[in-house]
Amino acid sequence: MKKTSNVDRLIEKTRGMAINFELKPGSRINETALSRELGASRTPLREALNRLVAEGFLTFQTGKGFFCRALDPKRIMDLYEARVAIEVEAIRLACTRATDAELTVFGAYLNATEPDYLNKMDVSDAVHGDEDFHLYIARLSHNDELLRMLENLNGRIRFVRSVNLKSIHDTERSLRAQTRLSAHRRILEALLTRDGDVAADIMRGHIERRWEEATEAVQKAYAQIYVPDEMQKEMT
Amino acid sequence: MKKTSNVDRLIEKTRGMAINFELKPGSRINETALSRELGASRTPLREALNRLVAEGFLTFQTGKGFFCRALDPKRIMDLYEARVAIEVEAIRLACTRATDAELTVFGAYLNATEPDYLNKMDVSDAVHGDEDFHLYIARLSHNDELLRMLENLNGRIRFVRSVNLKSIHDTERSLRAQTRLSAHRRILEALLTRDGDVAADIMRGHIERRWEEATEAVQKAYAQIYVPDEMQKEMT
DNA sequence: GCATTCAGGATTGTATACAGTTCTAAATTC
DNA sequence: GAATTTAGAACTGTATACAATCCTGAATGC
Incomplete structure (x- = not known):
């Protein structure tokens, strides 16, 4: 309790x-x-x-x-870049520090969550699922500070991810889930080869690929806020 | 005011x-x-x-x-690794984003602070001077979040740096100041070539080279704390 | 003698009162 | 009419009181 x-x-x-x-x-x-x-x-x-x-x-x-x-587009970009900084270094460390046993468990975790990942239609669950994957790797780095920082960043980006996911249709959404899942698998493979540089590159690409999505999401979010405002003005 | x-x-x-x-x-x-x-x-x-x-x-x-x-040795290591994560990415970004004008000003800043740097015997000033150099680069990345994170890390590591500097003799200290200064110059040169990968490597090396110093400093710091404790016990 | 219980004290958690500051808008002056 | 001043309302900053919780150690039972 x-x-x-x-x-x-x-x-x-x-x-x-x-x-x-x-x-x-x-x-x-x-x-x-x-x-x-x-x-x-x-x-x-x-x-x-x-x-x-x-x-x-x-x-x-x-x-x-x-x-x-x-939470303007500039800050979103800053946050994503900070994520790259943290996660790229985390996976680099994980490559040299994660034990074989840990990687085996990690693989099992990936298998176990796969069905959820694809069927999950609840946006919040999906976002948390993705976060968990990335936090897992941070944990494999055996560095508490990197983990802490990533948790903080996640908390601040979460909303953007949600808006983004909510704004796309179910079919498109499950398609993206699949894409992301295979990206996660590639990351696991990179970890297994224990080549820090390669793993780092893959991780960087994986995160960067979500930037435009993210800034796009912010635009939508802003529309959400400021349209009601405009309406208020018109009512005055 | x-x-x-x-x-x-x-x-x-x-x-x-x-x-x-x-x-x-x-x-x-x-x-x-x-x-x-x-x-x-x-x-x-x-x-x-x-x-x-x-x-x-x-x-x-x-x-x-x-x-x-x-503040045990493990955490110190974590903090230094986190610094690497942040600063390596910061300088990478600075390579593509800092304007020529900014780099010129940065060079002038380096020249201007050089005399202070070498003559400065006050430990606290020296530590702050070094921090400022690194914060400057974070600022050149044009990413507020990386800057924020580095400020936080600095605040937490500062004590270790002080202990370390205090524990060495004046001649040795000015020798190290010189070494560090030339390292800083190399970093500037790397920035000017605008090759992110090279700059990143140099920065990584520069920070990593201070790890053993740092953990050593922590040991000393711990001695500082726990010896008085022992004495208290003996007095009881 | 050892574990357990329980009371009392110490410490944290929260509400509230009031002091000090900032903001707002009406009144005043030019 | 525009700028300035100035009450006064609204809000933040801090102290203090009290409730809730936790910790300590002595008393009790086995």
């Missing part, structure tokens, strides 16, 4: 709101209002907000308060 | 205490005692502690409180 604190709940909730643009990018967060809405007092909420600042979801200015951070 | 909040002050202070092992690794932090010591109440202190958790200096367990994180 995992003990989850109230603050953790507030973090989840607020992160969710930031991700789903219930808090608009750049807007100031009203602590009193938000605390009331989430059913807690300001003290624990502020703790939650502080941690979200550190995670990169919010910003903070003394005397002004907390602001929802904008 | 920069407005610096009370919480910021508490962060600085507490980080300093964690870094200098005034808070022992693994030990629980007594909020009441620490808040009294730092002249503030628990509320802002807890905000500060929360941010330090996010920075990686402390850990937190629900119901238990905040703990000073251990």
Whole structure:
């Protein structure tokens, strides 16, 4: 039984709101209002907000308060590039450090999750499944810091991935799942050869191939936010 | 005039205490005692502690409180590897993105700081000087996230670098300063050729060459902490 | 003697009050 | 009418009180 604190709940909730643009990018967060809405007092909420600042979801200015951070295309690109930095080095390390036993288990994991991967139509599950694969490799690097950084990056990119996946049709989606799956298999093979340079190249390509998708997704997300705004203006 | 909040002050202070092992690794932090010591109440202190958790200096367990994180050799290695991940990718990006004008300014910066670099005997200044060089390159990558991550890593490694520098004699120290300076010049040259792969290799080598120094420094740091402990025991 | 229970103290978790600052908008001046 | 000033409302920053939880060690039973 995992003990989850109230603050953790507030973090989840607020992160969710930031991700789903219930808090608009750049807007100031009203602590009193938000605390009331989430059913807690300001003290624990502020703790939650502080941690979200550190995670990169919010910003903070003394005397002004907390602001929802904008997720513009430039930042998305930055985040994807940061992922490349982390994951390329992680797989390089994994090539020399992962034990044969670990790679065997990793292979089994890949086989076991394959059916889920292809049939899974729930977008959130699919995104988490993909994240898990990449986190697994980070873990094989035996470097806790790289893992930590990747977890953070995932948390911030997750929304973009979701928007992207949601925006495409089922047939196209299962097609892409298949493509990605075979890419994952190639990555496993590269790991097995233990050639760090080759593995690094493959990983780099795999992540970079998702950039345009991602920035495209952001455009859509922005449309989601700002169209309602325009409508508001027209109503005034 | 920069407005610096009370919480910021508490962060600085507490980080300093964690870094200098005034808070022992693994030990629980007594909020009441620490808040009294730092002249503030628990509320802002807890905000500060929360941010330090996010920075990686402390850990937190629900119901238990905040703990000073251990800085063992394994973690130092992890941090240096993470630096490699970030900085290698940063310089790769800098090779394609830095404008000629930027590189000219960078060269001028290198010339301007050279005299300081060699004459500077204050350890803290020397460490910051070296950090600045690396941050500069991260900035040339035009990627805010990589910069952010490197800043964080620097903050956590800084202490190790200081211990290391302090532990060597002046003549040896100025010798190393010279070595490092020429390494920095080579990095600039690599940037000017705009060959990402070459630049990446040079950067990797430059950072990796400091690992053993670093872990050695940690050993010394640990001696610093635990010898007094032993003495305490003997006094009991 | 060893494990277990339980009370008391210590410490963390949260709410709330109030002080200090910033923002807003109406009033004033040119 | 535009710019400036200035209350006052709204909000953030911090202290403190109290509730909830955890930890310690002595008492109890086996």
